[in-house]
Amino acid sequence: MYIDFYKIFRALATGFVLCCGVNAHGDEATVAVASNFMLAANQLEEAFELETEHKLNLVFGSSGRFYAQISNGAPFDVFLSADQDKPRALIENKLAASNSLFTYALGSLVLWSHAEDVVNESSDVLNSDRFSKLAIANERVAPYGVAAEEVITTLNLMTQVRSRLVRGENISQTFQFVSTGNAELGFVARSQVYREDTLISGSAWDVPANLHNPIRQDAVLLTRAVENTAALSFLEFLASDRGREIIQSFGYELENQHGI
Amino acid sequence: MGFSEADVTAILLTLRLATTVTLLLLLIGAPIAWWLARTDSRLKGPISALIALPLVLPPTVLGFYLLLALGPNGPIGQITQSLGLGTLAFSYSGLVIGSIFYSLPFVVQPLQNAFEAIGDRPLEVAATLGAGPLDRFFSVALPMARPGFFTAAVLGFAHTVGEFGVVLMIGGNIPGETRVVSVQIYDHVEALAYDQANQLALLMIVFSFLVLLSVYGLQKKSHRQILRFGL
Numbered sequence: 001m002y003i004d005f006y007k008i009f010r011a012l013a014t015g016f017v018l019c020c021g022v023n024a025h026g027d028e029a030t031v032a033v034a035s036n037f038m039l040a041a042n043q044l045e046e047a048f049e050l051e052t053e054h055k056l057n058l059v060f061g062s063s064g065r066f067y068a069q070i071s072n073g074a075p076f077d078v079f080l081s082a083d084q085d086k087p088r089a090l091i092e093n094k095l096a097a098s099n100s101l102f103t104y105a106l107g108s109l110v111l112w113s114h115a116e117d118v119v120n121e122s123s124d125v126l127n128s129d130r131f132s133k134l135a136i137a138n139e140r141v142a143p144y145g146v147a148a149e150e151v152i153t154t155l156n157l158m159t160q161v162r163s164r165l166v167r168g169e170n171i172s173q174t175f176q177f178v179s180t181g182n183a184e185l186g187f188v189a190r191s192q193v194y195r196e197d198t199l200i201s202g203s204a205w206d207v208p209a210n211l212h213n214p215i216r217q218d219a220v221l222l223t224r225a226v227e228n229t230a231a232l233s234f235l236e237f238l239a240s241d242r243g244r245e246i247i248q249s250f251g252y253e254l255e256n257q258h259g260i
Numbered sequence: 261m262g263f264s265e266a267d268v269t270a271i272l273l274t275l276r277l278a279t280t281v282t283l284l285l286l287l288i289g290a291p292i293a294w295w296l297a298r299t300d301s302r303l304k305g306p307i308s309a310l311i312a313l314p315l316v317l318p319p320t321v322l323g324f325y326l327l328l329a330l331g332p333n334g335p336i337g338q339i340t341q342s343l344g345l346g347t348l349a350f351s352y353s354g355l356v357i358g359s360i361f362y363s364l365p366f367v368v369q370p371l372q373n374a375f376e377a378i379g380d381r382p383l384e385v386a387a388t389l390g391a392g393p394l395d396r397f398f399s400v401a402l403p404m405a406r407p408g409f410f411t412a413a414v415l416g417f418a419h420t421v422g423e424f425g426v427v428l429m430i431g432g433n434i435p436g437e438t439r440v441v442s443v444q445i446y447d448h449v450e451a452l453a454y455d456q457a458n459q460l461a462l463l464m465i466v467f468s469f470l471v472l473l474s475v476y477g478l479q480k481k482s483h484r485q486i487l488r489f490g491l
Contacts, residue, residue, distance in 0.1 A: 064450035141450035166432030
């Protein structure tokens, strides 16, 4: 049987260009997002895709797992970490571009209860017997857990609450423990319980920022995406006024200057 | 480099949990398996399917519903609260309950296969010799199904040791109470402590291999197929 290799090659090449070639209308970027930033990231994606012709794929998870996956070749273009260490370690390992690093959000902690009238806008309840479980994110792996532990220590309450601590693997799971009522109290991210400066449900105490080290969340462009226009313009969008406005509306603080 | 104190605590807790769950499961599983093996009831299909569900469902589904059920507004939570036990999430007892649901098929199915393999004949003979139903179960069926009990115990134990998703959902990561080996490995990985993760993970692989080896070794000896999962 006669096979026309040239024709086959041409057909394959045409197919390749059609399906995988440069898209004239915009690029695509896959963004690894720390789970505490999930809600804000969804809103940012929506606004970004309206404003540009690019498309984003958001992937949510823990920063530690993303670090391991990126180190082993995961196809992410941008990494929005919950901390500063992991983006920096990626830069050291030449997996991320050092000039792209900036703090996109400062996290805030809230002591929250799913029920009304449990938390009275102060830390008083922590010093009482009115709860049997206090949920925090695991301080070994989650920046919000580190901050929660610092708050408890600063308030000299560790001995009182230690036996009542339960740990979520990340701030999403910590929120889940409290919102299902399995833990009466928990230190969660402000972004999880506030919308436009209004508490969505339950009762809360906004933890003053001076009780813990700032929770700086850094973004970084991964080396594989240095020429990905979607990834580049998404990072620009994050630092833009519109982007910052959205981030703030989810209860995050921002650095005073554009942090790059 | 040896295991840290936290690792050892997690290993001991895991062994304690798996032992407790295995013993309870044999007690719960034997009557269920016996009934399934002997019955012609129309309920046999639905009940078998219900018991096999954890084989198919992701542990997050089971864990999520358990978290809701154990919580103060859930059905189990309401019962435990009215008994003065408080709620069971984030406790060892809560893990035992979760693991029983999760590992049930791994105990019931080998037992059921073993009971079915006995056939009617030995039981009929025992009946003609005047043995009542209870006597037939304890003096004939149980001894004849011994290899099935071994397989069921080993699988139930091993599967509980390997449990992760359910524990993650309802455990709360409390050292000595709910932080089992699989969660400890996960934490090591998340904290970028890959050496420690490696050690514990290797231990799990060696353990699981030996467990399965013992089951297949026994199966060959007894010339009977008891373990059927995917084989």
